[in-house]
Amino acid sequence: MIFLVLAILLIFVSLKSLYSIIWVPWRIQQFFRKQGVNGPSYRPFYGNIAEIMQMTKEAQSKSIPFTHDIVHRTFLCWFGLKPRLALADPEMIKDVLPNSIDMIDRLDYNPLARLLFGQGLPGLTGHKWTAHRRIATPAFNIEEVKAWVPEMVASVSKMLKIWEDKRGEKDEVEIEVYKEFHNLSAEILSKTVFGSSFEEGKRIFELQEQQVTLTMKALQSVYIPGFRFLPTKMNKLRWRLEKETRDAIRVIIERNSKTTDSSNNLISLLMSGSSNTKELGPGLEIEEVIDECKTFYFAGKETTANAVTWAVLLLAQHQEWQSKARGEVFQVCKGNELPTEDKMHEFKIISMILKETLRLYNPVNRLLRRSLKDVKIGSLNVPAGTEFYVALADVHHETEIWGPDANEFNPSRFAEPPRHLGSYFPFGLGSKNCIGRNLALVEAKIILAMIIKQFSFVVSPSYVHAPTMRLALQPQYGAHILVRRISDY
């Protein structure tokens, strides 16, 4: 009798596995193919992960000419058992990103990636996200950000002084700006958003850097439920980094609560709730605040530092735009004047340069979502449970949208705002767009303006062009430029 029950159980489990591992994906694949959406065929259990990893490895193993073109198309692929629809059509993107969070929301993170981002905004869904977002938003409004300008200017001046010392008596000196801008951005973020010193923040950035490497490994494979609890060597390292990061942030939070002059920084807002949104009640629990801080430490530094790195490389390559920008800076900041908050809107050419940089080399080159219900995207019927891979980089390089010079650096295309909502979205679209946008743009303008005013620069012969995606789009081998002091500064 027992064997009969076991046999029935075995048949039941086998049939259920066949249903979800073979039948459901096959049916979904057919459903999309009938609507004209093709792509690599589904492979049981792992989907197309092996191909994706192989292609990533190949792409990372070689450098490419310093041009800005990439390949694009719309297709269906498989991330494990999950269908993933890659979208590069602005009409469809416009239907996905700003959609209601009851219909389309972010993906659940791989639990191992949560150790890096925490349960902060990008990892939250539904109404919990709404509550956190409302509390954090006032910390990044433009008036708040403008009040940070003097601190940003002081940090950039300090960095340029070090460049100048490094140059010494020489006409020009090579600077690897990728590392420089990461340190700079870390310092600015610590001082402004967290109201702490760079030294305090530095340990957190170092711990997160190590966690990034482990997160990348986790994100490239299918997560097996329960795996994160196994005491493997890598998991133990993840746990240690996580504990140290949380402890270091806790120290900053505790010190912040004892400081009287901290009412406007992010930590205070998160702890107390926003004064403008009394209906939200009290702030977040301390563990939730730590999670949000982890997110902001990571998202704030990686993105802005990489954006400025690409902008400087592009200006080093395009001397005509460097000269135009310099002309503007000398006009806005006369003599020895430094950038001030009221001058930000006068940097029109620098704004265009930043927009064009974010078009060609946006640090975030794709956005992920999933349908919670059956939805219509453009003319396509999409079943619940489908993931969307919104190919931001592809849309930003599309010749049908940007014209035949789509792969050229041409900031003048931003003299007018882009025509279509879904064609340009470096900071995302809809309610889940980037909360740190104001900070990123003001910071980037100040850094560029101050460098351009003091130095001229060209791409160093030691620079190797190999953009790579390591959570943010970055130059794989660093960004080397040769800087020369401007004689009449």
Ligand code: HEM
């Ligand atoms: C050039 C710099 C930056 C770029 C290109 C950028 C890009 C983006 C994009 C595309 C999104 C939307 C993600 C999605 O829709 O899933 C996003 C979200 C986010 N960004 Fe940024 N970002 C930048 C700077 C910053 C800074 C400086 C901070 C914080 C200090 C920040 C914090 C965040 C957070 C917390 C979210 C999640 C927002 C939410 O879910 O409510 N970002 N960013």
